[in-house]
Amino acid sequence: MPVLVLLLYVLHRLWIAMSGRCPLDADEGIFGIMAIRMLRGEWAPFFLGQDYLGAFEALWSMPFVLVLGATPMALRVAAIAQGLVVLLVWRRILGRLGHPIAWYFLATLIVFAPEFLATWMIRHRGCIEVLLFGSLWASAMVELARSDRSFDALRRWWLLAGIAGGIGWWTSQLVVFFLLPGTILFLLVRSVRARLVEGFSRVGLVLFGIVMAGAVLLPLRGLVPYDSVWSARLLAASWPIVGFALLAAVVGIVGVRRGLLPTWPLIGLGGFIAGLLPALPTWLFKSPLYNTSSLQEPARWLVNASTMVFEVAGAVLGLADERFESIGLPLVVLVAVPAIFAAAVLGSLGVAWRGRGRDASAERVLLGGVAGSFLLLVIILRPVATVPHYAVTLAFLFTALVACFLGRLWNADEARPRERLVLRGVAVACCALLVVVNTASIVRQPPTPVEPWTGVRLDDRAVIDFLLERDIALAASSLTGSSSGYWQAYRITFSSGERVRIHPVLHMPRVAAYREELERATRIAIVTLEPATVAATFQEHGIAFESDHIGEVTIFWDFDKARVDALGLLSYAASL
DSSP states (O other), X not given: OHHHHHHHHHHHHHHHHHTTSSOOOHHHHHHHHHHHHHHTTOOOSBOTTOSSSBOHHHHHHHHHHHHHOSSHXXXXXXXXXXXXXXXXXXXXXXXXXXXXHHHHHHHHHHHTOOHHHHHHXXXXXXXXXXXXXXXXXXXXXXXXXXXOSOGGGGHHHHHHHHHHHHHHHHHOGGGHHHHHHHHHHHHHSHHHHHHHHHHSOHHHHHHHHHHHHHHHHGGGGGOSXXXXXXXXXXXXXXXXXXXXXXXXXXXXXXXXXXXXXXXXXXXXXXXXXXXXXXXXXXXXXXOOOOOOOOOOOHHHHHHHHHHHHHHHHHHHHTOGGGOGGGGOOOHHHHHHHHHHHHHHHHHHHHHHHHTOSSTTOHHHHHHHHXXXXXXXXXXXXXXXXXXXXXXXXXXXXXXXXXXXXXXXXHHOTTSOHHHHHHHHHHHHHHHHHHHHHHHHHXXXXXXXXXXXXXXXXXXXXXHHHHHHHTTOOEEEEOTTSOTTHHHHHHHHHHHTTTSSEEEESSSOOOOHHHHHHHHHOSSOEEEESOHHHHHHHHHHTTOOOEEEEETTEEEXXXXXXXXXXXXXXXXXXXXX
């Protein structure tokens, strides 16, 4: 049965990719370009142009690009493989939390996820990596919390937690949506607190507390008055994490040698530092460039919270972009589905509040994770309406919470046989209804025409062929102040296997080598979304040119590049 579920996941995600319902974007193209270059022997520990977002996606994609070529499908298959691992890890998590039947509901709801969650889980934008390493870390925490053995006898789980946390943080700081709520939940388990006190000397426990406080306070060094109430560099600055890790390592070694600390904290910390190893040289010698938008004014927090609720609920339910009418289902269904989810949350809350069984029940863990992730999204980061992939973790955990509720209905151990049959029918009906609604959200999504086996957009293929037929390997975009050119430039560049290289003059020109090539070249093209402005500029200065319109872009070619250089159109500073 699990094999069938995993096979359905693969087939479902391949259908989304091949049907053009999740076309490649430029950020993913950058990871693909990095994979190509790393296969040539280059090394890039961070997302090109930044030093806060790790390059795990590019590393993971290398073998897939090697086998399947420089195609969007190679990146999609790489992400699908990660999704399979996530599902398997959650099978273990729910099993250890005493709720194995819930995994089948979770897997079904993830296989037939709504458009939002299904597409973002196969995008190489850090989302699936956050789910992967966050889930591995959570699996280790659950194992530690549920085990009756001492922490020193569970060193391999501390090592796994450290490595997963380190690689996760290096890959995307959004893994904090797992780490912060999960750590709080872990420390709330009675048996965990008892083993902490038992394993430390009094001085060692104080020392450990100081180090743990440092783990939270050091990244908060960006919380200073800004143009709003707070600066949202919170949790985004990477190098303080490295500083803390190295400082804590020194404290840990001294503490273990003097008998003040047990060995397991040092094991976990060692795993965390090992996970950060690819990033250490850059973090130690270069300060971060990351800067999120500032926190919202307190008066806007409630607005952001309500926006978050509707956006996340819409995402989980398949109601994309709040266009409820696009689903094409009767109004009674649209009313019933949110009601089912509300009942799921309230039911799970009731089970968690009653505290049945051990205090690390699946519902309690997931409810805490959902609440913690929600608070982080609302208070610390921007509203999900503007940055949708921030909500992927929350949507996934919320789906798992609903799955546990349905699993609870299925088990219903205390119910009479006839009642149990009814409750199981309700669970299956709820799950089936969600599958229908979720699938409708994807089917009704207008597909982008793509090549089925490569995933390359047909318009992009036409642009690539057009330029190669004219022996043009270099092009520029975004000459007229539009940031949109970025989203075409690197997507097309990767899809061509770098045979065509397009450099966005404005807005995130991440690959410096492209600019240098562009400056040296004597013959280039201009790919733009604003042809009227470019044509008017050329005509004003008497520059002859040829142009062709392909898909959403217009290509200018066969012009005097020296005269264009003289106008400063290819200069980033001049274009501003």
